[in-house]
Amino acid sequence: xxxxxxxxxxxxxxxxxxxxxxxxxxxxxxxxxxxxxxxxxxxxxxxxxxxxxxxxxxxxxxxxxxxxxxxxxxxxxxxxxxxxxxxxxxxxxxxxxxxxxxxxxxxxxxxxxxxxxxxxxxxxxxxxxxxxxxxxxxxxxxxxxxxxxxxxxxxxx
Amino acid sequence: xxxxxxxxxxxxxxxxxxxxxxxxxxxxxxxxxxxxxxxxxxxxxxxxxxxxxxxxxxxxxxxxxxxxxxxxxxxxxxxxxxxxxxxxxxxxxxxxxxxxxxxxxxxxxxxxxxxxxxxxxxxxxxxxxxxxxxxxxxxxxxxxxxxxxxxxxxxxxxxxxxxxxxxxxxxxx
Numbered sequence: 001x002x003x004x005x006x007x008x009x010x011x012x013x014x015x016x017x018x019x020x021x022x023x024x025x026x027x028x029x030x031x032x033x034x035x036x037x038x039x040x041x042x043x044x045x046x047x048x049x050x051x052x053x054x055x056x057x058x059x060x061x062x063x064x065x066x067x068x069x070x071x072x073x074x075x076x077x078x079x080x081x082x083x084x085x086x087x088x089x090x091x092x093x094x095x096x097x098x099x100x101x102x103x104x105x106x107x108x109x110x111x112x113x114x115x116x117x118x119x120x121x122x123x124x125x126x127x128x129x130x131x132x133x134x135x136x137x138x139x140x141x142x143x144x145x146x147x148x149x150x151x152x153x154x155x156x157x
Numbered sequence: 158x159x160x161x162x163x164x165x166x167x168x169x170x171x172x173x174x175x176x177x178x179x180x181x182x183x184x185x186x187x188x189x190x191x192x193x194x195x196x197x198x199x200x201x202x203x204x205x206x207x208x209x210x211x212x213x214x215x216x217x218x219x220x221x222x223x224x225x226x227x228x229x230x231x232x233x234x235x236x237x238x239x240x241x242x243x244x245x246x247x248x249x250x251x252x253x254x255x256x257x258x259x260x261x262x263x264x265x266x267x268x269x270x271x272x273x274x275x276x277x278x279x280x281x282x283x284x285x286x287x288x289x290x291x292x293x294x295x296x297x298x299x300x301x302x303x304x305x306x307x308x309x310x311x312x313x314x315x316x317x318x319x320x321x322x323x324x325x326x327x328x329x330x
Contacts, residue, residue: 101311
């Protein structure tokens with residue numbers, strides 16, 4: 001893990017949500033943290049470069065922002081990396097994880113609308129030669145507030 | 158001629174928010190005036206960009222605005238998808254209970270796909286280590302009396318891909 005100092009951690013703790021919506025958001029954040037605007041920008045650039053942050057910006061509501069669903073494929077171990085690479089190349093795929101189950105490859109497929117989504121899934125099934133389990137969201141029960149980082153647990157391996 | 162011009166203007170005006178959304182999905186430019194940079198890229202004023210973002214937040218299209226953390230890079234190595242086979246008439250109630258648990262980051266109802274997939278409720282639990290995630294799950298099972306509900310814990314072993322969603326039509330090849 002990249003070494004994060006106190007300013008990095010306070011940035012992450014304070015601004016997973018409610019980034020100030022104003023012309024100079026990083027100056028407003030800096031003021032709250034007792035840092036300079038240049039420092040905040042430099043930290044965010046470094047955290048993004050080190051892939052601690054995937055980005056700074058909005059998280060869109062999947063259900064409203066277009067069509068998406070969770071999908072899974074059951075693939076023999078010998079085929080796994082090849083199939084995972086094919087899934088990664090498929091348009092609209094964002095997450096793709098190996099998990100402990102017969103259905104071992106889990107990915108999220110997105111598209112502009114339902115019709116495009118189904119077309120992409122069918123094209124992928126044809127390419128892979130495996131059936132894709134389609135698990136669209138029926139209801140969401142959580143509110144996305146970002147996630148409190150347990151810094152202490154991370155420091156004592 | 159006038160008609161053509163106004164049609165052209167109208168179509169460009171309606172394309173702007175879509176372009177803005179597409180740019181936003183990649184994240185803000187890390188510069189002193191990020192909204193101004195975006196405004197220039199989609200033919201709006203800085204004020205218009207801020208107004209669109211404020212509106213999307215109010216309408217719920219934007220769930221949150223801030224730092225999007227990659228938990229794995231921080232050392233949060235244990236990421237469990239816990240799936241439950243709940244009776245249809247209690248899935249909503251249990252879903253709301255699980256969603257209120259601090260350890261649970263996402264909680265969704267999804268359809269069963271019988272016979273291969275009997276589970277209808279999904280939640281995510283992230284943690285520094287596998288044991289801590291399982292401890293958190295045990296506590297949740299105990300608190301909500303879920304001992305007799307069939308469930309499975311699918312830890313992730315590898316992330317082949319992890320990035321933000323791309324929905325805007327402009328991003329499609």
